[in-house]
Amino acid sequence: MAINNWYKDKVFYQIWPRSFKDGNGDGMGDLYGVYEKLDYIKSLGCDGIWFSPLYPSPGIDCGYDISDYMNIAEEFGGMDAFKKVLDGAHERGMKVIMDLVVNHTSDQHEWFQKSRRRIEPYTDYYIWRPAKPNGKLPNNWDSLFEGKAWAWDEVRGEYYMHLFAIQQADLNMDNPLVREEVKKILRFWLDMGVDGFREDVITFISKPEGLPDDKLMPASKGIFMFNHGPHLHEYLEEFHRDVFSKYDCMTLAESPLVTPKKALEYIDENNNPVLDMFIQFETQEADSFMTDYYHMPFNLRKLKRSYTKWQEKLDGKGWNMLYIENHDHPRMVSRYGSERFQKESGKMLAVSYLFQKGTPFIYQGQEIGMTNWYPSDPEMYEDVQTRWQYFNVATKKSPEKRLKRLWDGSRDSARTPVQWSAEENAGFTTGTPWFYINENYKDINVADQEKDENSVLNFYRRAIKLRKELSSVKNGNYKEHGKMSSSFYTYSREDDREKLLIVCSFTEKTKKWSVPAGFDLASAELLLSNYDKLDGTTLKPYETRVYRWTK
Ligand code: NOJ
DSSP, X not given: OOGGGGGGGOOEEEEOGGGXXXXXXXXXXXXXXXXXXXXXXHHTTOOEEEEOOOXXXXXXXXXXXXXXXXXXXXXXXXXXXXXXXXXXXXXXXXXXXXXXXXXXXXXXXXXXXXXXXXXXXXXXXXXXEOOOTTSOOSSOOBOXXXXXXXXXXXXXXXXXXXXXXXXXXXXXXXXXXXXXXXXXHHHHHHHHTOOEEEETTGGGSOOOTTOOOOOSOSSSTTHHHHTTOTXXXXXXHHHHHHTGGGSSOEEEEEOTTOOHHHHHHHHOTTSOOSOSEEEOSGGXXXXXXXXXXXXXXXXXXHHHHHHHHHHHHHTTTOOXXXXXXXXXXXXXXXXXXXXXXXXXXXXXXXXHHHTSSSEEEEETTGGGTOOOOOOSXXXXXXXXXXXXXXXXXXXXXXXXXXXXXXXXXXXXXXXXXXXXXXXXXXXXXXXXXXXXXXXXXXXXXXXXXXXXXXXXXXXXHHHHHHHHXXXXXXXXXXEEEOTTOSSEEEEEEEOSSEEEEEEEEOOSSOEEOOOOXXXXXXXXXXXXXXXXXXXXXXXXXXXXXXEEEEO
């Protein structure tokens, strides 16, 4: 657990290494590029970095298929480049957290290679099952990425479980030797000076005894069986007891479908917490059903219900992790905001979450309001999950409709390289980029926004600075107002020194806002807004304002 809960004062920046910045001209983002940009990240007001996986990997799932946990991939610059970045970040007062991906490994990992050959002690490192006499799979669970959750291994003559891609084999966490391996990995990085971990789908690591069929879920079978499994708490407690409690580090657990009640079983500060924070998915689901792939019209009330629920339910007990974007979801300006009002909605979206209680994370490119990518051909997609959905899932929809679905739902929509300038390849690389650059880089890029006081980038800087200065943002009371509105999200924060009122318009229309009772705007100080001129309580498209009353 982090001493003094230092993570509560931080603003994190997420780096998805392949697309952040190429420093050696080979077309792939790397740690040389990160080193060049440390001051930039710091200049945003961010004082923490989360690295998506940097480890050696065949790259089937862009690094989430790890083949060596205690090393840094050569393509990212290897261990020397990492240590330089780690020191550079620490010198600037920034924390660094790594991605811990231990629900599964790559099938190229030495453990898997030995396990499939039954070489001890690796025989039971994975979840192996023989074929059933009736030719059926060991159970009816689905993989979240590719077909069923089982793949046949010719070498061993058995099936292994893969909840994600076929080349991502699930570890058998019930084997104490596997848990010891996890602890070794944790100690290795913590001893090097890393400040914590974002734990990839960590709530999937304990599978139920006997791996029973899922008899309830019509789609995506299994998720309710293996999410928050029977020994999850016990294993997390063990990692906490044996490793985390001995370091000044933070832990952030990724968990699809987690509710505040469930989260508190692990993060309640008054009840022996085994984790610090959760990445919840609910706030991503205001325009989709369970996954981004099942896209629906954006519903602000759904989003607000979720924001408020997490703010209220964790209050005084657990700590929220706040985010609107990461590498697994399409860009927010294109979803909850508007590309037509890219600048306005990019700024409004920042305010919608940066003044809530919790630790905010900003995903690379979000700070300039990057938008979705619209390839003309499905073959241009790289992401394993996206490709499976398009090429393997039978549907009667036309190819055009299916392509449109990818535009709205694919993870690749947010994985194009960061747009650093209007120069060739958006200034991302001097070589040939590993992936497509969003065509709008001449209009949306860091260099131009640096020069513009009114840019989304400089707005983020102001908002983060304010967030750090305002006492009520850290610990003040949160209250939502005008819950029934489907145009405005209004919330207040209050402590014994000040009261804030925050309004965010989520509509392209100019509309009258009803100021909540008890807030007299005439005596308020306007701290932040995204329009030069205000028109009373009539809000322009995607307008946002932050007001303060000092006590
Ligand atoms: C969640 C990660 O964020 C995602 O990118 C990855 O594909 C899956 N877990 C599997 O590791």
